[in-house]
Amino acid sequence: MNLFELNTPFPAKVLSISDFTAYLKGLVEKDTLLSGVWLQGEVSNLVVASSGHCYFTLKDDQAVVKAALWATNRRKIGVNFKNGDFLMVFGNISVYPQRGEYQIIVNNLRQAGVGALYEAYEKLKIKLQNEGLFDESRKMKLPLIPKGVGVVTSPRGAVIQDIFRVIRRRFINMPIYLVPVKVQGNGASDEIASGIERLNSDPRVDVIIIGRGGGSIEDLWSFNEEVVARAIEKSTKPIVSAVGHETDVTIADLVADRRAATPSVAGEIVVPVKIELKEYIARQQKRLAKALRNILSYQKQSLRRLAECRFLVKPSLIVAEKHVKVMNVAKELDSTFQMYIQRIRHRCELLKFNLKALDPNGPLKRGYVLVTSKEGSVLNSVDKVSESQKLDLHFVDGIAEVTVGKIAKGEK
Known part of the structure; x- marks a missing residue:
């Protein structure tokens, strides 16, 4: 049938592009085989949008398939890939009406081939x-x-x-x-x-x-x-x-x-390297021999100095010298001890003198008396006595009881 001839009848039903694409989209998305399918191929034309969505193409040597990976799924999967990687992707086949293309909406993916080994x-x-x-x-x-x-x-x-x-x-x-x-x-x-x-x-x-x-x-x-x-x-x-x-x-x-x-x-x-090892051993042998010679030389010098030491030639000298040192130390100790004893004696004399000065019998021997009440309190002022009060006068050789007569305050 030639639709462009003037006498050709017009078709009874004409689909719009949108209707046709929507019909195909329904067929594809309702197909159980295409809902949840694994595809495998090489990544190319990878584009990462500012929104985080990824768009790429999966291809083999005979065909290509568009693929879309939404940002939410991309974050969940956490697998980075690039152009040239060989991937296995899982998702649903869908139709993109604006371009009249079918594509796979990726829900999961993993490396395939070398990627699986990695x-x-x-x-x-x-x-x-x-x-x-x-x-x-x-x-x-x-x-x-x-x-x-x-x-x-x-x-x-x-x-x-x-x-x-x-x-x-x-x-x-x-x-x-x-x-x-x-x-x-x-x-x-x-x-x-x-x-x-x-x-x-x-x-x-x-x-x-x-x-x-x-x-x-x-x-x-x-x-x-x-x-x-x-x-x-x-x-x-x-x-x-x-x-x-x-x-x-x-x-x-x-x-x-x-x-x-x-x-x-x-x-x-x-x-x-065996040659280097031999050379190293030879150098170490020379260093060891030199070190041994130095040690022997030092020991010889030490023996020579010891042989010339007067104390080793005549050991009694060291005994005499030590004896003199001991005697000197003994004299110093004795002198120091004597000086210490003198200082102690002097301090004792001072203490004895001070104690003697504080003896209450001293003033009594010089003619003074100690006046006390009958209760034993020391009276050192007329303000503390009263007329007819009985008092004790303490002399150096005894006590006399007296009665207070007239009190003259302030008179000597």
């Missing part, structure tokens, strides 16, 4: 950290010169070659014992843990290196497994972790006693 890494990291596996207090010191070095890594590749080359260059006759293992893929983590246990039971080994070359987080994942972390924790010998490059930090790196940025650095950490 989430597992963070969970295990927090768990082991809470158990104290990362504490410096539990880490062992490396031996200065190990009897032998154990290496747990792949027998192929540059890692073992780098370790061998560095150790041989630094300490040419240092024994190296390799336990070949897979370093990625299924079963790799179990092989690494078994290799650590095997070297722990080998008495020829004093220190262990575990490592592999760089790669993605998936490539390094065997060293993020809990079984490897537990094997490192149980090790009775110090372990150096040399996994990936300096920017790659695995769980094994955190639990190990030392972390090396690269396998080559691990070789440098576990053994000293």
Whole structure:
């Protein structure tokens, strides 16, 4: 049917764009399959509005879907993401009428692929950290010169070659014992843990290196497994972790006693440079010999001074000298004691004189009398007596009773 021909009948029902979009919106939002669905894809075109809402696109190699994450849900989820991240999002499919586009309204999201591995890494990291596996207090010191070095890594590749080359260059006759293992893929983590246990039971080994070359987080994942972390924790010998490059930090790196940025650095950490060690020992031997010579010289001088000491030549001199000192001290003590006795005697004489001056019989001997009432009160004024009052006059040799006659106040 050609609607543009003049004789073509007009359609019985014509929908507006709004009605059509509303109808599709109803179909989509009422569909049970599209209400609560998980989608997975790469983030692109991320826009964060001033209101806190996020708008972005999820895509794979064949299609794209618009997505909206409201600010309230964004705060609840608490997951930050950026363009290029691979996400799994959960939400409801809806139609945005103003643009005629369908989109997913995101209620939850999580990292997918690498993001999921990173989430597992963070969970295990927090768990082991809470158990104290990362504490410096539990880490062992490396031996200065190990009897032998154990290496747990792949027998192929540059890692073992780098370790061998560095150790041989630094300490040419240092024994190296390799336990070949897979370093990625299924079963790799179990092989690494078994290799650590095997070297722990080998008495020829004093220190262990575990490592592999760089790669993605998936490539390094065997060293993020809990079984490897537990094997490192149980090790009775110090372990150096040399996994990936300096920017790659695995769980094994955190639990190990030392972390090396690269396998080559691990070789440098576990053994000293033999030539430098010999030179150091030679320097220390010279310093020790010089110190011993200085001590012997000093002791000889001390013996010489002792041999020339007159007291050692004739011991009676020191006895006589000490005797003189003792006698002098005795004289000083005697003199001091005598002076002290004199001071005490003088003080006693003064006290005796003062006491004698206070003796009430003294004035009586000189002709004075002590007048007291019959009650024994001392009377020192005519105001205290009355006529016809009986009084006692105390003389030096007795007491006379008298009666007061006339009182003449103020007369002598």
